[in-house]
Amino acid sequence: MNAPSAASTPVSGTRDRVVIFDTTLRDGEQSPGASMTLEEKIQVAELLDAMGVDVIEAGFPIASIGDFEAVQEIAKRIERAVVCGLARAAFGDIDRAAEAIKPAQRGRIHTFIGTSPLHREFQLQLDKEQVYERVVASVTRARNHVEDVEWSAMDATRTEHDFLCRCVEAAIKAGATTINIPDTVGYATPEEYFALIRMLIETVPNADKAVFSTHCHDDLGLAVANSLAGVRAGARQIECTINGLGERAGNAALEEVVMAIRTRADVLPYETGIVTPMLLQASKLVSAVSSFAVQHNKAIVGKNAFAHESGIHQDGILKNAETYEIMRPEHVGVKQTSLVMGKHSGRHALREKLKELGYELGENAFSDVFRRFKDLADRKKLVYDEDIEALVDDEISMQSETARVIALTVIAGTGGPQKAIITMDVEGVHVTKEASGSGPVDATFNAIREIIPHTARLSLYQVHAVTEGTDAQAEVSVRLEEDGKIVNGRGADVDTLVASAKAYVSALNKLSVRRQKGRPAEVMKAS
Template sequence: MSEQIIIFDTTLRDGEQALQSSLSTKKKLKIALSLEEMGIDIIEAGFPISSPGDFKSVEAISKKLKNSIICSLARCVQKDIDVAAEAMRFAKNFRIHIFLGTSPLHVKSKLKKSFSEIIDMAVFSIKQAKRYTNDIEFSCEDAGRTPINQLCYIVENVIKAGATTINIPDTVGCTIPHEFSQIIKSLYNKVPNIDKVVLSVHCHNDLGMATANSITAIQAGVRQIEGTMNGMGERAGNTALEEVIIAIKLKKNNLNLHTNIKHKKIYKTSKLISEICNTFIPSNKAIVGTNAFSHSSGIHQDGILKNRKNYEIITPESIGLKPIKLNLTSRSGRAAVKYHMIEMGYDEKLYNLDILYNSFLKLADKKGQVFDYELEALAFIDQKENDNEHFRLKKIDVQKQSIGITFSSIELYCGKKIKIAETKTKKGLINSIYITLNKIANFPIFLKNIQLITKKKKIHIEISTKVQIEYKKRQFYGIGNAKDIAESTALAIIHILNNIWRANKVNIILKNIKK
């Protein structure tokens, strides 16, 4: 029968430690509720003794959680334990998580104690925590560098004292899978009362081994995994929970294990945490990265179109993500181009695939990724005409005036005509330019996203502006490069306006074809 792996999330505690500033109570609560919705078993909400703000956040979360068990961290200090319990007093059930360094390095240089004193501190603290709850977790900090006999001895004693979960952290991410597995196996073989507790691991990613170590620990008998969403955390981060969760799901027949996680909530939770914490998820990040389900190689794209299982071991839908379209780049083949045209509703009889593919390759070599609306224009607009820009910037003047008002004046070539528009607004420089340009173009557009990137050149700084605009439920992307923000923003938006203009022209051409 399949056994459950308990998922312990420490995004709000260990994950937050990596942020430049603390999260507000409101933001922490939003994350906690999303983690609970995803099915996380235990949420480590914070370290209440560390600050009044952390205490307040843990207290607020303890009032709201209904299914997940709330947990707070405490040192082997009586006041820490008292404050942790006080912060969680509104929860029906809660866990106190006590930690203490056990490696010779931590014992001598950090704690300046003898090992026997460490044992006494641990046992005393667990007995103090038992006044508040029977759910007590003890972490042997720096277990990866603790001699195995000492580790076994302290684990045996804290179990006798009343700990119900024992955590074996690879605190500095120094172990490799076989080495870490041997530590876990030794605990099971040498600690006589190990069967009375749940064994847990908390791995760091300093050598890029956090997920591998966690999975190896599971195979050695561990039944609780600790980590964070997106692998957030100190230094190189923690075990990325989404990776472990999906590995358990994918290898359920091999491992004979399961979790209580609602897998289709993973992407939503990952994205929410990334946005709230203002942390960038690398595009090649396993499971939740933007490239995790994208395919650029023509060979891969052809295989995916025939059967997604050819190059995908999990589906985007399984983590709550919509199916990802194939990237159109110079490495794409005819199959991908044809697929995109079919997806847009175009019969192959309406265009010549060979001519379109050759035109596509030239554009892809020039600009990199090609979007569907650009492919559409290549298929139906004459090449020479397609190369011409309908909208071109003639002059731009942006000034910050008194009381927060920005004034923009823009002259734009519109085919053979020149049009001028002006705007005064309190909405800032970027919105001022956006409003002014659309007074000229007059499209029903909505500014969705904008990103500014500063590039250092040899003799000057260049601003690169990336813009996303929605037009009739379709997403358009533009980029502009210039020496100042105003011009680069204008060029990026004009880039999009030209693509919208071409998309409208395609519609007119197709209507005439149907006639």
């Protein structure tokens, strides 16, 4: 028969409910190195339940004692979702799964068998009739335990259509309430998968008595596209995992199928029960317990999914978020759009970032800061808020410097206490003070404190020789902390003590600016 094109009108014009079947704890955990502890599995399952997942495939009970205990414990705790256990087409598997899910308020047994020629011949070493008989026997056995039975034709997309139809019909007749059509090796294209689901629904006589399900792997990067094509063809359950975790290249990503349905309601007139603002939380939890990092450019939950560095993009986002964002970050649990400051950022983005940080500069001052920002961005991959604050503070300090070093004399050596005498210009007035200390630097800083009293804590003092030799210029870095404010000061001189005094005073000038953030900016508007 000629199947309708995947691009044709959706099967239903209403917002049909799509069941979300999460297999992170079963198929996802099969990823090499992704094993989770019992406590971690329970934590993930409880979050999935709270997030609105309809069916949680908690594990493969026959696989190990640990898997059995995990499924059983999850079955005891989950309040809303159906708890599912996987079983091969073997009575021992099915009975073990039934025992594991017995405590669940709503339990499901999911049994499967390979149906493609490759699986029949090389893996199972069974002929078509033997596979058919096992389909009937396994579903019947499962149905004797529970009313909710799912049957899967493993490698369905490479199975002969007539044999697949025969097996699906038999499974439904034996009592299966959900029929899963897996693209086990991620081989199908969306058009092919659409046609397969539509063919089964239109050809199998009792197809209306079961829910059809998709289970697509991502070997060709088509898992999400295939899953959505299956829904458009009439499937009403999507099997997926958080972050797309799973065998080889993984499964269809839950967060992607859910947000595609939510965002493109115009062409995907369906709905799910997922609380989407919990998606990022679920992604982070699964990433943490599985030790599988989420790639930065991962759709929906990746670090860069709502981040913009390009100046053109940032300008558009600031004018209207819809120019470059098709969904709102808060819809998936991200607090806000991130304007990543880097060498591609433009003036508009920097000005908005400065406002966000509490600065409003005059045009001349802003131009100077923008020039220095670009210079810094060429040297650094990312420019952080602290870097920008330092640039502005430097600029303000240069234009509104309240104190500077005029002269310094230090008495040091083994013969007596170290002493420093410093003269400073403070707002146009020369002031001289003397102080002693446990060393020449300590004495110098104590003398400065006599002129500019403060409570800031010195958290860094670092000396670096700019060039080689005993006459090298010294570059000193100083960091001061006060009430959560952190400032850095730098000074350079052939005399290390003079450089130290300059750095310390530089930091104090910046600290003064930080204490009055906002007021210096107003002064600079006229600059």
